[in-house]
Amino acid sequence: MAAFIEENIHVSNSDVLEFTKVNGNLKCVQWLKEKNNHVENKPVEMAYHRSLEKLFNEKKILQKSISRANGKQNFENFLSNSFLMPKAKLCLRVSKISSTKSVTIHDDLKQKSLLLNKAELEVSNLNEKLNESIDKLDSSENKLSKCKLNLKRTKAREQYSSSKVKILESQMVPRETEISCCQEKDNIIFELKKSLKEKDKTICELKINCDYLEGVVQDIDKAQRTLTVFDVKSRKYTTILKQCIYELLQHNVSAAKVNPVIKSVLSLVNVQPNALPAKSTILDMNLQRLCLSQKHLAEVFSAEKNTTLLTDETSKFGNKFMGFEASDSKGNLWVLGLRDIETKSAEDTLKVLKEILQDLNEISDSVDNSVSKDILKHISATLSDRAATEVKFNNLLESYRAEILPLVYANFDQFSDQEKRSVENLCNFFCGLHSLVNFAVAAQSSITEVEKGIFNGPGPIFDKSFLKECEPGTCRLVRTASKAFASGSGADEKSGCQGPFREYIKDFLKEKKLHALPLKPYRGSRFNILFENASSIYFLNRQLKLFLESYGASNRLLKSILHDLKTPEFIAGVKALGLICTFITCPLWHILEDKSVSIIDMNTKYLQLTNFFIDASENTEDFMKGKLLPFGDDTYIVEDHNYTCLMEPSEYDGVVQTYLQVLFLSLGKLSNKLFKDHLPGGKLVGMDPTVVAKFKCTPKTSCFAESVFSQLDHLLKSKPNLSTLAAEAYITFSNNKTLNWLLNKPELERNILIEEATKNVKTVEKI
Incomplete structure (x- = not known):
């Protein structure tokens, strides 16, 4: 029964250590005695002290090795293990001791106790030395691992260096080749030095010539230079001057101010023109811009497919004006023309459109009115406001196209009815704004x-x-x-x-x-x-x-x-x-x-x-x-x-x-x-996706047409005597970016276009 109780009494090492830390060794011994009180053969008090000392030594050893492999786990196991209670040594006990020998036994026990304490002290010292040896061993192991790591890195560097040396050795140029390269470089350096001396001589000669030319230029400046913009023999202004005036007019310089502006700019370089055009000539040059714009439309816009025709009319200062604009498949906007209109009827609107298309035919010298036919052929939609006259005009335009299309398509008679409708019908859109x-x-x-x-x-x-x-x-x-x-x-x-x-x-x-x-x-x-x-x-x-x-x-x-x-x-x-x-x-x-x-x-x-x-x-x-x-x-x-x-x-x-x-x-x-x-x-x-694709870039509003009338309003207010044709020249040349088109032409072709525009002015003035 006592053995059963002993097995079920459980005091862990951590409990004993904690109790000792709080209460001290003596109280801990007393506490352990109480815990172990059920045992028949009770150990002496010194046995408890020795067990505690042994426990503390073992704890100290495990704490020092806690950083080693499994050290932490061993320490935790040690704390959770049951405390080993001391056991009585029955062999050292006798039930009865004679009174005569008690003193002698007591002295022997005392002497043996002293020897035992001395032995325990030596054991403690040996344990401390053992722990120090273990620490030194751990330190040596760490140093050894570091040395192994450094050795491994050194080997890697050695391998890298050896491979690099092999690569460099393979890339080394033979000695003979290196010598020949040096000789070639020496020859090149010699030739370059020789060339440099020759260039120095040339520079000296050029400086002398430059000084001479500067003197000549200074003499010319003193005599005040003259820029020839008018050919006296042909009695014509040069194309360069005309191009300059086109650009000045585009920048809203009035005809009366063109000459002063040219003089002011030339004065910056101390140059004077040999002649400048009169105001009437400048106004003719403005009409030349209209001819160039029409030429631009005939060449570029007539080739554009899937175009949308924009129409709008307005009244300004008692006069009625009709504007025709268009957008191409890329979303670019064009001004086809701007004309006076007698009434706002659909018939008069169609009449003005025919006049503008005929002007494009004449300016381009097209055969069989091919320009106007191409433009009508490529119109796939219209955009206007919802006025009744605009709706009627759309119907008239569709009928007019139906008359022209058989002349444009060579095999139009062979088209099916559905194919004819697809090319004849126009999609009529209305301005969203x-x-x-x-x-x-x-x-x-x-x-x-x-x-x-x-x-x-x-x-x-x-x-x-x-x-x-x-x-x-x-x-x-x-x-x-x-x-x-x-x-x-x-x-x-x-x-x-x-x-x-x-x-x-x-x-x-x-x-x-x-x-x-x-x-x-x-x-x-x-x-x-x-x-x-x-x-x-x-x-x-x-x-x-x-x-x-x-x-x-x-x-x-x-x-x-x-x-x-x-x-x-x-x-x-x-x-x-x-x-x-x-x-x-x-x-x-x-x-x-x-x-x-x-x-x-x-x-x-x-x-x-x-x-x-x-x-x-x-x-x-x-x-x-x-x-x-x-x-x-x-x-x-x-x-x-x-x-x-x-x-x-x-x-x-x-x-x-x-x-x-x-x-x-x-x-x-x-x-x-x-x-x-x-x-x-x-x-x-x-709608069919192929048809929808045609209108991808069709404008949703007629803002562009409204902006054209806004420009017209500004022109008529600032230039009250401006004719409709002159206003059309201002508006078409600017909005169609005709100047950019003209400047991108080769010089010879550009000069020919300007000369043709000069000749066509008289025809335009009759409109």
Whole structure:
């Protein structure tokens, strides 16, 4: 039973070490005695001390070798092992000792104890020496491993060096070859030195000649040089001068200022021309530019395939003008011609086109009018606005082409009906930006109806002289505020207060990090002007009101504006238009200007827009918060000062929702009508991929045609007596980059082209 208890008493080495560390050796011995109390034959106290000493020595040895292989594991095993309790040595005990011998036995035991302690001390010293030897052995092993590693690296370096030596030995040039190379180099050096001496002599001679020539040049400069630009014998100006004048005219130098500019430039090098052309001659040279532009079109554009014809008309200063532009398969834009037109009818439009094509035939000396036929043959589409005359012209042009095509294709009679239709039919596109103008018209009508419902009749107005037919108070506020505060063409310089307001608001603009007033002059024909200016007026409405109240509304225009600014319903209408600008019209404009989106890709965009109007009319609150967008994640939003202001909740939002609900229904209905060709079931949906590829670079807007008329407007204002032909010369030569085409020609061919243009001027003047 005692043996069973002894086996189940478990005290680990770590427990003993921990107890000793906390309580000391004596208490630990006492504690071990208590743990071992169940044993019949109990060991003496000295046995416990010896067991503890043995335990500490073993711990010390294992700690020193813990960094060796398996050292850590051995140490952990040692700590977890059971402490070996000392056992009583029964052989040294006797049950009964005689009294006579007790003293002697006691002395013997004491003597043996001393000997035992001495032996244990020697054992301890030997253990310490053993541990020191082990440490030295470990250190030696580490040094040995390092030496082995260094030896290994040294061997690797030796192998690398030996291989490198072998490579160098293989690359070594034989001694004889090296000597011959040195001799060749010495010969080359000798020849170079000899050549250098000869060149030094030549340099000295050239310096003498240079000094002589400098003296001659100085003598010529003193006599003032003359540049020959006019040949007295042939009585003609040189092609170089004509080319110079072409370029000056392209840089908008007026005919009257060409000669002074030439003189000023030549004076920089102390040169004078022997003669300069009169103003009338310079005007003739401008017409020469028209001849060169037509020659350029006949040579380059007539060869372009899959072209799109752009048409547009305008009225300037009581005259009607017709412009014909085109785009080629690479997306390049061309001006074919600009002419006066009697009426805006489709018949007169086709008549002007025939005149321009005939001029190209004559200027190119083509056989059987091949230039005009090629141009008509390659037209695959038209682009215009949605005017009824433009639609009719497209039909007339298609019929006219059908008459010409049998003369162009040699085997046209052998074409099948489907093949004939494929070459005869034109794809008629319409300008996407003109839809913004239509949106503005529809918005005015819708706002008028909303205001009638709000005010139970026409909206309030301060001065009926500012009342326009079909113009609601909201749109009147946008128009009159733009006239009074915006600077530029269309501003009211008499009744407006652009200067004082600019001075008043400069601190506000600086605070908003704006460099200029975000308000444009109001011209109703400008794309998006109603929506864009409405957005800016909502942003500025508090500043406008404070300014007019402090500055004083001194005339009827300013009083009318102040009255409208104080009408909450008009401010709500302005916010509604501003939201449409931010989330609909501006993103649509951005897509129309994105060249990566083709005109056929607009099918998807227009379908998204029409579906959006239906959704937005039922979720105006989400729209006002910017959560509902017409083109999803592709919607381009400019998060500027206007956007921030529009996103802020206001006291007008209830009325704004009313405006938006009516506007979305109206704009959605209009979009279905305008974009019907692009919507499901339209003629531009489901086209053959080969046909779609033709229109990859077709422009989506007629902005280029509008820019041509803008250039015409500038020319007629700056040169009131300018003829239409002269204006056409300015516009075609500049936009078609004819000067670049001319300069890329060889000099001889360039001179021939300029001479031919000089001769053709008289023919052009008869047009």
